[in-house]
Amino acid sequence: AQSVAQPEDQVNVAEGNPLTVKCTYSVSGNPYLFWYVQYPNRGLQFLLKYITGDNLVKGSYGFEAEFNKSQTSFHLKKPSALVSDSALYFCAVRDIEGYSTLTFGKGTMLLVSP
C-alpha cells in the first residue's frame, strides 16, 4: 500500500518570507512524487514532480521541492511567498512498480498574509 502524510492542516506565512509545506510518504518500492495546488472551486493544478535524478526539483510559479529518500520526505518550498500563493496544496505519491494511481495527502492550506 502507498500513503502520504501532510502533518499540517494550515501553514501561515507573511508575504516575502520563505515557505515550506511538509510531506512524507510511504511506498513499498521507489516513489514518483508530485505536488498539486487547488484554488477555490477549481480543479487540481500540477506544480512539480520527482521521477528520478536531482533531488531538488523546480516547478511552476517559483516552487521547488526536495526529495529526501532517507527521511521519506518531499517538502514543498518557495524562497519568497506571494499573497497569490494562498491555496490548498496536495502532495501525492505513486509507486514506480505495479500501482498505477496517485495517492493524495489530505492537503495543507497555505495562507500568505500581506
Add this chain to the structure above:
Amino acid sequence: GAGVSQTPSNKVTEKGKYVELRCDPISGHTALYWYRQSLGQGPEFLIYFQGTGAADDSGLPNDRFFAVRPEGSVSTLKIQRTERGDSAVYLCASSPALQPGELFFGEGSRLTVL
C-alpha cells in the same frame, strides 16, 4: 478542448435518485481516472481505465457506483440510489499511457444529495 472536461459542473439531486457524471479526457490520453473529494479531504481514488477496460476499480465504495468507458475516450460515472454521503466533488483525470508523469485533472462535478 485542450483540457479535461467534466459535466455537469454542479448536480443537485434527491436521495434515492440515479446520477450520471461525464468526463471527456484530453485527446490521445488512454488512461482515465475518477477520484472523489469530500470537504476538507484529499482526492480519493475510485477507478482507473486503461483504454476501454477498468484496470483497477478497487476504490469504488460499493456496488451503487459503476463507471464505463465504452470507446476508450469519454467516461461516465454512474451512481444508483444516491445517499447523502455521496455528496462530494467528483474529479476526473487523464494521462498518456505508460508514462510516470502527472495526471491532468478536470474541474470536477460537484454532487449534492439532499
